[in-house]
Amino acid sequence: MQNVQQLRYLPVHEKPLIEVQELSKTYFQGMLKKKATKAVDGVSFSIRRGTSFGLIGESGSGKSTVGRMLLRLIKPTSGKIVYDGIDLVGLSGKELTRFRQKIQIVFQDSASAFNPRQMIGEQLAIPLWRFKKVTSQQQLNSRIGELLELVGLSASYANRFPHELSGGQRQRAGIARALSVEPEFLVLDEPVSALDVSVKSQIINLLKHLQEQLGLTYLFITHNLDIVSYLCDDVAVLYQGRIVEMGDTKTLFRNPCHPFTRELLGSILTLQGPLADYYGFPKKSDGSDLLESVLGWSGACPYMAKCPYHTTTCRTGVPELTMAGDNHYVRCFQMDQIGSEKEEERPLLMNTNG
Numbered sequence: 001m002q003n004v005q006q007l008r009y010l011p012v013h014e015k016p017l018i019e020v021q022e023l024s025k026t027y028f029q030g031m032l033k034k035k036a037t038k039a040v041d042g043v044s045f046s047i048r049r050g051t052s053f054g055l056i057g058e059s060g061s062g063k064s065t066v067g068r069m070l071l072r073l074i075k076p077t078s079g080k081i082v083y084d085g086i087d088l089v090g091l092s093g094k095e096l097t098r099f100r101q102k103i104q105i106v107f108q109d110s111a112s113a114f115n116p117r118q119m120i121g122e123q124l125a126i127p128l129w130r131f132k133k134v135t136s137q138q139q140l141n142s143r144i145g146e147l148l149e150l151v152g153l154s155a156s157y158a159n160r161f162p163h164e165l166s167g168g169q170r171q172r173a174g175i176a177r178a179l180s181v182e183p184e185f186l187v188l189d190e191p192v193s194a195l196d197v198s199v200k201s202q203i204i205n206l207l208k209h210l211q212e213q214l215g216l217t218y219l220f221i222t223h224n225l226d227i228v229s230y231l232c233d234d235v236a237v238l239y240q241g242r243i244v245e246m247g248d249t250k251t252l253f254r255n256p257c258h259p260f261t262r263e264l265l266g267s268i269l270t271l272q273g274p275l276a277d278y279y280g281f282p283k284k285s286d287g288s289d290l291l292e293s294v295l296g297w298s299g300a301c302p303y304m305a306k307c308p309y310h311t312t313t314c315r316t317g318v319p320e321l322t323m324a325g326d327n328h329y330v331r332c333f334q335m336d337q338i339g340s341e342k343e344e345e346r347p348l349l350m351n352t353n354g
């Protein structure tokens with residue numbers, strides 16, 4: 001087995017647009033800033049230009065914190081964010097502002113992302129003026145119209161207030177605003193989770209179309225595994241701030257090796273029918289007492305208390321992220337045991353394109 005550190009991050013077939021190296025974030029709270037939460041712990045991955053990278057994991061696993069650090073909305077505690085060869089962590093002032101044009105975010109909650117008192121056109125105008133994308137009022141009006149049409153709205157939506165748009169229309173306007181500064185890279189933080197099913201797939205298809213048309217690169221943060229399977233080339237699974245499995249989406253979804261990834265995929269399939277068995281996620285049987293006794297064990301694998309595969313080895317420390325196959329990495333002491341019992345071919349999840 002080769003350790004991922006020796007290989008340097010995710011191997012890529014071409015130069016990555018963005019390389020995240022050992023990124024960590026600890027939040028300090030309370031009056032004396034004594035309560036520490038390690039939200040992200042030594043996360044490394046790279047994203048190739050023009051591709052989509054999915055970040056999945058349960059609530060509180062650190063997905064949004066990673067996304068916000070990439071935008072430098074919050075400062076990392078340690079680690080590097082190398083964008084096109086330049087470390088963003090060391091930048092400040094004008095240099096950082098220049099990079100902020102290249103990286104934009106689309107939030108889940110489109111209602112709170114807009115000022116309720118300003119019309120959509122006025123809010124699109126702010127970044128267009130600020131980043132000198134237009135030089136006259138006439139150019140401004142025509143660019144606002146173009147941006148709205150690019151996302152499937154008519155130019156007349158510029159004269160509407162945010163509350164006069166449906167959730168899906170507002171999300172389209174949010175995408176238009178993110179695109180106004182001509183970014184290369186978009187962080188999409190749960191962009192469709194607040195929308196109805198039919199609107200969800202329209203927005204996903206819009207994002208896919210825009211990526212092809214504009215050559216955009218995406219970091220897609222989501223709980224929705226169908227979307228990851230449809231849209232993302234590569235995926236990383238976060239658990240308690242660490243990547244526990246990472247690889248190209250097809251391989252990882254066919255052959256999930258970490259017990260947590262299997263649980264995630266299995267729980268989705270349970271909702272869809274008995275296909276969960278394909279993923280071979282074993283039922284907890286006589287391990288319950290042992291599980292109870294190891295809850296709260298510090299210094300062990302963080303997933304051990306929930307893991308049906310765990311053995312005493314799992315108490316010895318946090319496993320390294322280790323190569324499981326071509327472009328596939330897993331952080332698990334029991335990887336060989338789990339690997340030996342999995343089926344040859346596992347079904348892919350269903351796509352969300354309807």
Ligand SMILES: Nc1ncnc2c1ncn2[C@@H]1O[C@H](COP(=O)(O)OP(=O)(O)OP(=O)(O)O)[C@@H](O)[C@H]1O
Nearest residue numbers: 027028029037039058059060061062063064065066
């Ligand atoms: N500003 C903050 N101050 C203190 N703790 C924070 C802050 N933001 C996030 N956290 C904590 O950091 C951890 C990771 O949070 P984060 O929002 O990044 O997770 P997430 O995976 O995006 O969750 P969700 O899917 O629910 O949005 C959580 O324990 C959270 O409570």
